[in-house]
Amino acid sequence: MDAKSLYANVTKELEKHISGNQDILKLMFISLVADGHALLEGVPGVAKTTMTKALAAAIDSDFKRVQCTADLEIGDIIGSTYLDEQRNVKLKKGPVFTNILLADELNRAPVRTMSGFLEVLEERRVTIGGEDMPLPKPFIAFATQNPLTIEGTIPIPKVLADRFLMRINVGYPTEQAEEAMIRIKEREEHIEFSKVISKEDILELQKQAKTVKIPDEVVAFITKVVEATRTDIHVVMGGSPRADLSFMAAGKAKALIDGRTEVTKEDILYLARPVLSHRLVVRSTGGIGVNGVIDGIVATLS
DSSP: OOHHHHHHHHHHHHTTTOOSOHHHHHHHHHHHHHTOOEEEEOOTTSSHHHHHHHHHHTEESOEEEEEOOTTOOHHHHHEEEEEOTTOOEEEEEOTTSSSEEEEETGGGSOHHHHHHHHHHHHHOEEEETTEEEEOOSSOEEEEEEOSSOOTTOOOOOHHHHTTSSEEEEOOOOOHHHHHHHHHHHHTGGGOOOOOOEEHHHHHHHHHHHTTSBOOHHHHHHHHHHHHHHHHOTTEEEOOOHHHHHHHHHHHHHHHHHTTOSBOOHHHHHHHHHHHHTTTOEEOOOTTOHHHHHHHHHHHHHO
8 A cells, every 4th residue: 555645635635626725734633643633723714623534535435523511521522321212221432433523613522522532542442321432443533723722622631642643733824825715616516526535545654654664863853853852942841752752653654655754854844833842832032932931842853
């Protein structure tokens, strides 16, 4: 299986429905191949949900969506038991039993529900009515959140956000991309999605990614970057060892879909912001922000 060609087919299909955002879609596909969940952060209306639905539509697999609200309970996500008319206990599986799950506006959910949901994402299994059940394979969750503290939202705690492989920043489109978006929407009813990749292909890509080599010097660079986040004067809380593992998994996935058999230092530089930005707590830095701190760290070490 040629991973680079498969990714090219997916990209070609998505370009029929999404204008611009190639880097964002690539990071989302890297998450799929790395078998990790991703948090998409951006203001309302920048196509976070649209991109997730488009990626899922190009894959021949099951897709479900959860709209997070202030009254959302964990049972609404994982499922529950109930009594039928004959008073027999029945199991109703929740939307988490799918291949690709979209948790829309996760930061609107109560902290208790959010915590339980993210634990399920990590364990990839649920217990309902005393029955322990694994989630389907592959299982990847994309969660969206608004970066602004507005009515009805709460920040996702850092210890919970750490469960995501990466945070993908979704900004405003360029003027050219916005013009293309208008034209796509104008003719959208005449364009149908083609399933260009199967869930079996995703599982095979995940298997292949694990065989990608990561040289000693790249491992050393990863650990230096993560260690630097713990000692930088602008950082209150640095990256945990999970950040190292996320760099490794995402780096291998990126190398694979780029058609290479080894992870390079450039892969790690490409992934620095998405892997680290949701894991760090930074001090007031005069408008530099978390990404500015990350850029400074990797520039010093490069």
